[in-house]
Amino acid sequence: MLLTMERQLLLFIFSLISGVLIGVLFDVYRIIRGFENIGKIVTVVEDILFWIATGCIVFLFMMYTNYAYMNFNVFVYILTGLLIYIKVISSTFIDILNKLLHSFTKIIRVIFYLVSYPVRFCIYKINGKIKN
Template identity: 45%
Template sequence: MPLSIDVQFDIVMYSILSGVLIGIMFDLYNIIRGVKIPKIIIILEDILFWVLTAIIVFTFLLYTNYAFLGPYVYIFMIITLMIYLKLISPTVLKLERYIIDKFSKVIRVLFKNLIYPVKIIYYSICGKK
């Protein structure tokens, strides 16, 4: 029995959203991965990243369209991923780096402010100035 138009539209929209999700996760992975790493570690990281991505995308599609994985779902995911990487990725990459920089700065300041009383207590116990 053929699927109705609204179900087919939902399947296409969710496959497009999963392509964007893969692109965002790939950008985050590129930020986290680093530059000067041995080749074997890069290979292991890549394999782990794509396994994790496959699990996340399959779970996303399972909850949104009951994991209906027709050929056009893969086609739309790949097309959307290529469009994302060419057009949208540079902007999202800058935004992700900005958010990570600000978040790390907040964490660093909080850590320094929270550790300062511990240092004062430690130095007063040890007798150091």
């Protein structure tokens, strides 16, 4: 299949973007999964599900952008995009994602504390009257 120069350039760009997308999804997966060891079987199942989901997302991305034209060059471009992401952006992205996650959990804790305050106050008053 002969491709025009413009089509080849788009194929190159979208393949690189696809590799970066795989890197982003992998970092999000690492943050969600955490860094503790939860068992070999669970880890294998999680990894298989991650790669199936990643494969589907990349296939749909490639299908939308270049009609799922796949050859050896496309795989090399995807790998190049992934390596560029890992070497240049990954550590910064993980730091930002960790900070956002920490801020989000702090906000949720504060909201839960404020919403549950009347209930805790009533329980405290009831327990205080029972003891007297």
